[in-house]
Amino acid sequence: xxxxxxxxxxxxxxxxxxxxxxxxxxxxxxxxxxxxxxxxxxxxxxxxxxxxxxxxxxxxxxxxxxxxxxxxxxxxxxxxxxxxxxxxxxxxxxxxxxxxxxxxxxxxxxxxxxxxxxxxxxxxxxxxxxxxxxxxxxxxxxxxxxxxxxxxxxxxxxxxxxxxxxxxxxxxxxxxxxxxxxxxxxxxxxxxxxxxxxxxxxxxxxxxxxxxxxxxxxxxxxxxxxxxxxxxxxxxxxxxxxxxxxxxxxxxxxxxxxxxxxxxxxxxxxxxxxxxxxxxxxxxxxxxxxxxxxxxxxxxxxxxxxxxxxxxxxxxxxxxxxxxxxxxxxxxxxxxxxxxxxx
Numbered sequence: 001x002x003x004x005x006x007x008x009x010x011x012x013x014x015x016x017x018x019x020x021x022x023x024x025x026x027x028x029x030x031x032x033x034x035x036x037x038x039x040x041x042x043x044x045x046x047x048x049x050x051x052x053x054x055x056x057x058x059x060x061x062x063x064x065x066x067x068x069x070x071x072x073x074x075x076x077x078x079x080x081x082x083x084x085x086x087x088x089x090x091x092x093x094x095x096x097x098x099x100x101x102x103x104x105x106x107x108x109x110x111x112x113x114x115x116x117x118x119x120x121x122x123x124x125x126x127x128x129x130x131x132x133x134x135x136x137x138x139x140x141x142x143x144x145x146x147x148x149x150x151x152x153x154x155x156x157x158x159x160x161x162x163x164x165x166x167x168x169x170x171x172x173x174x175x176x177x178x179x180x181x182x183x184x185x186x187x188x189x190x191x192x193x194x195x196x197x198x199x200x201x202x203x204x205x206x207x208x209x210x211x212x213x214x215x216x217x218x219x220x221x222x223x224x225x226x227x228x229x230x231x232x233x234x235x236x237x238x239x240x241x242x243x244x245x246x247x248x249x250x251x252x253x254x255x256x257x258x259x260x261x262x263x264x265x266x267x268x269x270x271x272x273x274x275x276x277x278x279x280x281x282x283x284x285x286x287x288x289x290x291x292x293x294x295x296x297x298x299x300x301x302x303x304x305x306x307x308x309x310x311x312x313x314x315x316x317x318x319x320x321x322x323x324x325x326x327x328x329x330x331x332x333x334x335x336x337x338x339x340x341x342x343x
Contacts, residue, residue, distance in 0.1 A: 012054040020050035032056070072102045073318055074127045076118055078110045078134035082234070082262055083290040084307065088133050088162070091311025099319055101128060108134045110204070110233075112145070119148040119159075129158045129318025133311075135206035136164050160317040162310060164205050170317040170325065172310055176206055176287075179303040179331030180213030181220075183285060186333045187255060187301075188221025191342030192283065195226040195255040198241050198263050200233045207233065207259045210287055214257055226257070233259060238266025246274045252281050253342055261286035261293045261302055268296060268338065283339045298337035305331060 018028035023043055030039050031047040039047075050056075075092050077085035089105060096103045106122070108115040115134065122130055130152060149159045149168045158170065165171035187195075195218055200207030211228065218226055229245065231237035238258050245256075258264025264286030271278040278284055279298040286293060286302040293300035306329060317323050 091308035181217035184217025238263035
């Protein structure tokens with residue numbers, strides 16, 4: 001008769017599970033440590049039932065040493081409070097769940113040195129992969145990050161970047177510049193000729209690409225060269241920049257292009273708080289198509305990024321040996337009531 005007494009002198013071990021299930025240690029290990037070797041279903045059920053009875057959990061650190069990598073994937077984002085990164089994280093998490101992996105998330109706060117330090121710290125945990133979702137800063141020390149990436153890969157991990165590639169990484173690319181250019185073309189076709197771009201700090205790759213695309217597209221459509229106001233990529237930064245512009249005097253029919261939807265939503269709030277009408281008076285457009293932008297009034301004109309799908313693609317790129325880079329994601333312009341036609 002099988003002894004079902006749970007150990008009281010410490011956490012149950014793999015040996016305990018094997019003895020409880022009446023199987024060899026090797027069989028128990030193959031079931032519980034994710035071995036690719038096949039185990040008969042009857043044995044698998046016995047081992048899993050024994051582990052459940054004893055309250056056994058696998059030692060992830062030991063697994064990482066044995067395999068070279070752990071059953072985790074790390075996601076680095078600039079700001080977890082930003083819905084843009086939240087939707088990417090959702091895509092990563094769902095795809096990781098399907099792959100039987102656990103996701104850990106850390107924030108870089110758009111600090112290049114912090115990003116390097118985080119990758120270095122994560123390397124010690126031997127993750128299966130690291131997804132770098134925060135925008136690259138062109139002024140940062142790329143050599144330090146490249147060296148850390150090489151170290152991750154030397155221990156069996158893999159690094160994936162969203163957007164612009166880094167040496168030694170796989171990349172899931174999307175066309176920021178082309179999307180912003182298409183947005184500007186749609187808006188000039190609606191009659192807009194004066195615009196202000198609420199951009200991120202100079203040197204931030206995503207912001208700079210969107211700014212370049214929008215400026216070129218606006219000129220192509222007959223618009224004047226947009227004014228550029230720089231700040232952080234946040235709702236509050238968009239609000240504060242717009243409030244200053246309104247105090248200085250912003251004429252009716254001016255278009256504000258927020259470099260991201262969260263910036264644009266801040267601009268809408270500032271326009272309304274100043275007693276002006278967003279859309280019919282001061283037009284606003286954004287970029288990303290976060291869910292909130294569909295619910296604000298007026299609905300926010302934007303460029304649709306399939307954020308959850310991008311996150312899922314990044315996870316697959318991090319863990320699949322035979323992964324093939326997809327074509328850069330094409331982006332769709334969505335015109336809503338925040339940019340009504342101008343005469």
